[in-house]
Amino acid sequence: MRQSSPAKPVRESLQRPKGTQDATPADVIAWQQLESTVHRVMRASGYGEIRTPILEHTELFLRGVGETTDIVNKEMYTFEKGDRSLTLRPEGTAGVVRAFIENGLSRLAKPVRLYYTGPMFRYERPQAGRLRQFHQVGVEQFGLDTPASDFELLTIAMVLLQQLGLTGLTLQLNNLGTASDRESFKHELKATLRPVLADFCPTCQTRFESNPLRILDCKVPTCQTIVKSPLLADLLAAEYASPESQAHFQQVCDMLSQVGITYTRNRQLVRGLDYYSGLVFEIAATDGQLGAQNVVCGGGRYNSLVEQLGGPQTPAVGFAFGVERLLSLLPAPTPVVVDAYVVTDNPARWHTAIENWRHVHGLTVVVDISGKGFGKQLQAADKCGARYAVIAGDAEWDSQTLALKAMQTGQQQMVPLAEVPLRLLAVD
Numbered sequence: 001m002r003q004s005s006p007a008k009p010v011r012e013s014l015q016r017p018k019g020t021q022d023a024t025p026a027d028v029i030a031w032q033q034l035e036s037t038v039h040r041v042m043r044a045s046g047y048g049e050i051r052t053p054i055l056e057h058t059e060l061f062l063r064g065v066g067e068t069t070d071i072v073n074k075e076m077y078t079f080e081k082g083d084r085s086l087t088l089r090p091e092g093t094a095g096v097v098r099a100f101i102e103n104g105l106s107r108l109a110k111p112v113r114l115y116y117t118g119p120m121f122r123y124e125r126p127q128a129g130r131l132r133q134f135h136q137v138g139v140e141q142f143g144l145d146t147p148a149s150d151f152e153l154l155t156i157a158m159v160l161l162q163q164l165g166l167t168g169l170t171l172q173l174n175n176l177g178t179a180s181d182r183e184s185f186k187h188e189l190k191a192t193l194r195p196v197l198a199d200f201c202p203t204c205q206t207r208f209e210s211n212p213l214r215i216l217d218c219k220v221p222t223c224q225t226i227v228k229s230p231l232l233a234d235l236l237a238a239e240y241a242s243p244e245s246q247a248h249f250q251q252v253c254d255m256l257s258q259v260g261i262t263y264t265r266n267r268q269l270v271r272g273l274d275y276y277s278g279l280v281f282e283i284a285a286t287d288g289q290l291g292a293q294n295v296v297c298g299g300g301r302y303n304s305l306v307e308q309l310g311g312p313q314t315p316a317v318g319f320a321f322g323v324e325r326l327l328s329l330l331p332a333p334t335p336v337v338v339d340a341y342v343v344t345d346n347p348a349r350w351h352t353a354i355e356n357w358r359h360v361h362g363l364t365v366v367v368d369i370s371g372k373g374f375g376k377q378l379q380a381a382d383k384c385g386a387r388y389a390v391i392a393g394d395a396e397w398d399s400q401t402l403a404l405k406a407m408q409t410g411q412q413q414m415v416p417l418a419e420v421p422l423r424l425l426a427v428d
């Protein structure tokens with residue numbers, strides 16, 4: 001995102017907190033385009049938007065994200081208020097599941113199709129693509145555990161990212177199997193890693209007991225080397241999922257092939273959260289400028305979370321993508337064009353006409369309210385990049401004919417008031 005340096009140095013304590021961003025009007029155009037595409041695609045697919053609080057009880061995330069995850073261990077913004085511990089949400093799924101239960105949405109016809117957008121907060125070391133306040137768009141589908149349910153979610157993720165303008169998308173999938181399949185895989189993984197545990201980073205040494213699967217996607221190079229070495233090759237090639245789970249996964253893959261969505265199976269893909277079982281996936285996009293791959297979207301199936309948070313047993317599947325990371329991969333959008341800049345010493349007199357141009361004809365019209373002379377106002381019209389200056393003085397009022405100056409060419413013509421909007425709408 002464009003972040004211009006302040007015109008005057010601002011005292012550090014009065015600057016925005018580290019890892020947060022301002023979006024000025026020029027930046028916000030891209031956000032608004034993204035949001036309107038998200039709403040359009042989700043509405044077209046029968047998903048309804050859900051809005052939940054940014055603050056939740058800390059307990060929700062301890063239970064809903066998992067006490068062994070990086071998010072809960074290191075990254076939450078938690079504070080006490082009264083005798084309550086509250087947390088700024090680090091992700092969207094836990095809140096959506098809570099709202100699903102609390103508002104009785106589980107009684108609706110299955111599947112219940114929901115999506116959300118909004119800010120998330122994680123206390124991470126700020127760096128490129130990693131912020132402390134960032135935004136996610138997420139999609140959750142409750143009530144079914146069928147291959148078609150996984151397929152619908154995956155196709156929505158791919159279509160959404162395509163419609164948002166991303167190119168070079170690659171989809172990686174894995175099957176974590178059922179909770180008990182996962183346990184036997186964990187057991188084997190620990191047995192294989194135990195002899196070389198000392199070679200892993202300190203975090204992975206802690207993860208070994210608390211969340212051993214997470215070792216597989218540790219980003220530390222020495223850990224990566226071990227994980228990719230022949231030591232783990234057999235384990236990662238073996239199939240731990242039960243036959244039913246394998247058949248389910250295979251059907252999802254077949255459906256993707258049938259519609260021409262290519263994917264690769266990545267057996268190292270486990271995702272950070274505790275609650276996943278069955279399908280997990282990530283989507284990366286090719287960065288136009290760098291040619292590098294960038295993971296923008298991740299998700300998977302979580303069949304036990306609703307029950308874990310006190311609701312009825314309800315299978316579910318979902319994904320989320322990071323808005324800032326996605327926007328950084330897209331070309332800058334075209335700025336809003338001002339169709340007409342009204343040069344006048346009497347804005348009230350022209351008000352009705354201007355409102356008609358704006359709201360009946362959909363034109364972007366800016367009125368000069370500086371009270372300066374027409375020469376200065378024409379300079380302002382030029383500075384704001386308007387297509388036309390519309391000169392609206394006393395003579396124009398008397399004749400009900402306005403002077404339209406095309407700012408690109410400098411050509412000026414007299415146009416009767418009633419024809420002004422049509423002339424402004426004409427493509428240059």
Ligand code: ATP
Nearest residue numbers: 124129130131134272295296297298320321322325
């Ligand atoms: P990573 O491995 O990059 O830390 P993650 O597994 O923590 O990602 P998720 O919790 O799955 O990420 O969130 C989904 C998406 O949200 C990510 O793919 C990314 O686009 C975005 N995201 C996550 N953390 C941040 C952050 N700190 N700043 C900006 N975007 C983020």
Ligand code: MG
Nearest residue numbers: 070071124272
């Ligand atoms: Mg993370």
